Amino acid sequence: MASITYKNASCIYPGSDKLAVDSLNLDISDGEFVVLVGPSGSGKSTALRMLAGLEDIDEGHIEIGGKNMVGVPSKDRDIAMVFQNYALYPNKTVAENMGFALKLRGVSADERRKKVEEAAKILDLTEFLDRKPAKLSGGQRQRVAMGRAIVREPQVFCMDEPLSNLDAKLRVQTRTQIAALQRRLGTTTVYVTHDQVEAMTMGDRVAVLRFGKLQQFASPNELYDRPANAFVAGFIGSPAMNLVTLPVAPEGVKIGESVLELERDDLTKLSDAGLSEVTFGIRPEQLEISESDGVEVVVDLVEDLGSEAYVYTHAGSGVELVARCNPRTAPRLADTARLRKNPDGAVHLFHPESGERLN
Known part of the structure; x- marks a missing residue:
């Protein structure tokens, strides 16, 4: 050895x-x-x-x-x-x-x-x-x-x-x-x-x-x-992390007409970096389906694995997002739904050009 x-x-x-x-x-x-x-x-x-x-x-x-x-x-x-x-x-x-x-x-x-x-x-x-x-x-x-x-x-x-x-x-x-x-x-x-x-x-x-x-x-x-x-x-990760380049708004990042809010520390780092857009990442299990708030999406595919389901969606701006949910309550194909970050979900921010981690 x-x-x-x-x-x-x-x-x-x-x-x-x-x-x-x-x-x-x-x-x-x-x-x-x-x-x-x-x-x-x-x-x-x-x-x-x-x-x-x-x-x-x-x-x-x-x-x-x-x-x-x-x-x-x-x-x-x-x-x-x-x-x-x-x-x-x-x-x-x-x-x-x-x-x-x-x-x-x-x-x-x-x-x-x-x-x-x-x-x-x-x-x-x-x-x-x-x-x-x-x-x-x-x-x-x-x-x-x-x-x-x-x-x-x-x-x-x-x-x-x-x-x-x-x-x-x-x-x-x-x-x-x-x-x-x-x-x-x-x-x-x-x-x-x-x-x-x-x-x-x-x-x-x-x-x-x-x-x-x-x-x-x-x-x-x-x-x-x-x-x-x-x-x-x-x-790393299967399904892969959701990674999309999005405009930076005062409260977070914009997906279509919706704003996904970020923590104050993350907003400060984006401001310090002087970025108008950022590569935003979130794992599918850290997104959840919501009744009222969040980003409005259309369901493209539901992958039912028995113990869990992955919902493949797109927002009005063409942004594609994957979320994990309970297969018993999963939305149907072509349904309109809303996605939001769950309370304990972690957000990953990367430089849009170099790809290096920011937060």
Whole structure:
């Protein structure tokens, strides 16, 4: 086990004029589960491959356990990689797949068998040790790939979108198993995904990347409650935060002919910034349907999930808003309704040009 430090680590691919990873700085504690998340092309997989030694570090450096990894071959970094496509040998049994790296190291057959059986017990694979990968389900194959990493007892686990090939139900089940397993083993883990729900439910901390740049590195709760900028606000959360650029009024922000009032501190910050308009954000669960006051909207879609419903609406000015409500009392399609901020709802204000947080 070891801590990991990215210090201004950058990578650029040959023939490109843009950095794939741009001056990344991260401090990952010993035993921590950190998730790198972002849209396609954000640099998250490149950052992981730099850590694993599969991509060159063009500027800055990466440390594992306080040792600079620049120029250190992948095989000497004491890391174990779990890939999206399992990368199992089809002609070998589960036991042989899991113990193959140990065999290459010259570990005795008895010791290999012992370690493989211990890992199989942890992963509930004992009854499958003599099967070939073709006779396993997708989830079982992924657990075999995990077992191959576990038997090596590395300092660091590197996982590159390991659940992408699984169906929705199996993904939920397997991500729970991976998170529980990591906490049991206590091995420092860097996990890459494009799925923000996966990131929020698995990571001790989450690093959000965009165009190779780190946007925010924080706990899931902090990312959700206090996003550093409009990109993080819109990326984290499902459904996404309502984000609209609105004119600033003396009492708040204008949506069509209505004014959504803001707290005095927020109004002061907008005044100090000298803004005539602002990017206004509010989570769907912090909007509620009102009988009399609030913003008048027309219902475009009601998404009934059984335990809750999401109402997709638009205001007269073309502003689109999503609100969460009780499915038993949800309005119908094409109904006119009113939305207001609930008493405990938090409002997020961002600069309309830079996207940086204002409040």
